[in-house]
Amino acid sequence: MAPRTFVIGAGMAGLSCAVGLSSLGREVEVLESAPHAGGRCRSYFDDHLGRRIDNGNHLLLSGNSATLSYLSEVGADDTLAGPDRAEFAFYDLERRAGWTIRPNAGRLPWWILAPSRRVPGTSAWDYFRAARLAGAGPSETVAQVLDDGGPLYRRFWHPFALAVMNTDPKEASAALLWPVVRETLGRGETAYRPRIARVGLSESLVDPALACLRTRGVEVGFGRRVRRLERTGDRVTAIDLGERQIAVGEEDSVVLAVPAAVCASLLPDLVVPTEYRAILNVHFRHADTPPGLPSMVGLVGGVAQWLFCRQDMVSVTVSAADAVEGPPEKIASRIWAEISQVLGCGGTKMPPFRVVKEKRATFAQTPEQTRRRPPARTSWRNLVLAGDWTDTGLPATIEGAVRSGRKAAEAVSHLSDGP
Structure with missing residues (x-):
């Protein structure tokens, strides 16, 4: 045998x-x-929503070479959807203001020289701080290396690191974040185009x-x-x-x-x-997504960090969500009040929802x-x-x-x- x-x-x-x-x-x-x-x-069919949903929102990047190779081998490399260019929309819930990061093609990041392409309130020099991750010591955290009290950390590095690490940047390993930055952001715009499962x-x-x-x-x-x-x-x-x-x-x-x-x-x-950290996802059946709204929006200043829109479903993700507790109705209501700003439907009745919390989603990084x-x-x-x-x-x-x-x-x- x-x-x-x-x-x-x-x-x-x-x-x-x-x-x-x-x-x-x-x-x-x-x-x-x-x-x-x-x-x-x-994915599974949710009887309450009457829709097939993912148990959690997972974002891939075009630089995720192992996953893309896996998809190709199993004949599924055409099942992802995403923009032809890397563009990341953000919305500040406290300031009620949005912006979009628009990197340029090629490896040389000249886009940081253009105020219209970068995070509002930042200078080109702020972006070079990311290089400090390459020399981060084994005991240093993301916040220790990147948090300079400026808007770039609050409006980009914090939500980015939280999504990648599922651990508060104040305690997440900076050395562990560096390979992600090196393999995606460090390789140029073609390596960090967002990709989401089409179905x-x-x-x-x-x-x-x-x-x-x-x-x-x-x-x-x-x-x-x-x-x-x-x-x-x-x-x-x-x-x-x-x-x-x-x-x-x-x-x-x-x-x-x-x-x-x-x-x-x-x-x-x-x-x-x-030790582990939780991830919480809330799915809403909502058919009135504004035309032109990106399929993914980063959220700053609220409970949720990312909003995903696909067909008549909108979903949000809360990383490192151990402290988000309470009845599902209360959690969903709090998050709906936040994202209704982005969806342009503030004050409307909350639609049908499903709260999914994975208490041991990842180990504490x-x-x-x-x-x-x-x-x-x-x-x-x-x-x-x-x-x-x-x-x-x-x-x-x-x-x-x-x-x-x-x-x-x-x-x-x-x-x-x-x-």
């Missing part, structure tokens, strides 16, 4: 790993405890991957919760599903692509992140917690880790999850080389 790889978890990391391994012709089996794939990145997250990132795996003969088993990993010496020898055990042969391998907390329950001796991220390879010679919480070199984003899956697939292909 050919060597098998058991991928435990069918979130973005697990799917990415399975796609990568199957492309090499390896025999792969995926085990997922939930009745669906995608983890936190999926939904599942239709772009999940369903095409499942279809691709089926054509390659990969079984994806749902409702298969792993209770324990049997280990003998330096190997995993069996996967305990409760009702049955799967023997792991001498040449077989296991990829554990589950959340950090689940990984810790299966491998108590492993050091993993232990502080310097201390970042140091707890384990590598893909483990001390068990046939066990590899994957997940946006592992040491990918990126924050816990879709790009980080996909990249971790690719790293895990590469690690599996080199297991015979030793740890």
Whole structure:
């Protein structure tokens, strides 16, 4: 029998790993405890709204090379939508004023010399402060490096860092933000054009991957919760599903692509992140979006940070949302009062809504917690880790999850080389 790889978890990391391994012709089996794939990145039909919605809003950038490569491999590279140029609209809820950042084509950022293209109240010199991220120490936070008390931090860096890190910039790792800036903003306008799923997250990132795996003969088993990993010496020898055990042969391998907390329950001796941050999304069914309003608007000075408009749905995202508590009606009402300014419908009755709060959306991306991220390879010679919480070199984003899956697939292909 050919060597098998058991991928435990069918979130973005697990799917990415399975796609990568199957492309090499390896025999792969995926085990997922939930009745669906995608983890936190999926779509579903909401009965109250009568619409199919994403469980959370996820933004990609044109410089997210691993994710774009993944989409191409599963035949879904035409499922994203976005502008031909990188333009970012913002609205200050306190000052009731909006503006749009309009970078120029090419790598040389001459756009910062034009007041009409940059953040109001900023000078060209303010933008060079971002270079300090490259030399940020392992214990420095984003605020320590970038917050100079000026409008650029409040109106751009704070919402940008909060969205990327899902951790308050006062405690988020500056060193971890730098790779994102380097790979997107630092590569010129073509690398940070916003991209949003044309229909939904599942239709772009999940369903095409499942279809691709089926054509390659990969079984994806749902409702298969792993209770324990049997280990003998330096190997995993069996996967305990409760009702049955799967023997792991001498040449077989296991990829554990589950959340950090689940990984810790299966491998108590492993050091993993232990603190988390929530993300809150509120979806409204609202058909009267003003003509010309961008599909994405950054919000400053309120509870919500980003507004997304797609067909007759508008959604908002609140990152690092642990403190946003209360009945769903109260949360939605507070946010509707903010975004109705942007939508030009202030004072109107709040439309049907759905509040979705993911309490453990990402690990807390502080310097201390970042140091707890384990590598893909483990001390068990046939066990590899994957997940946006592992040491990918990126924050816990879709790009980080996909990249971790690719790293895990590469690690599996080199297991015979030793740890």
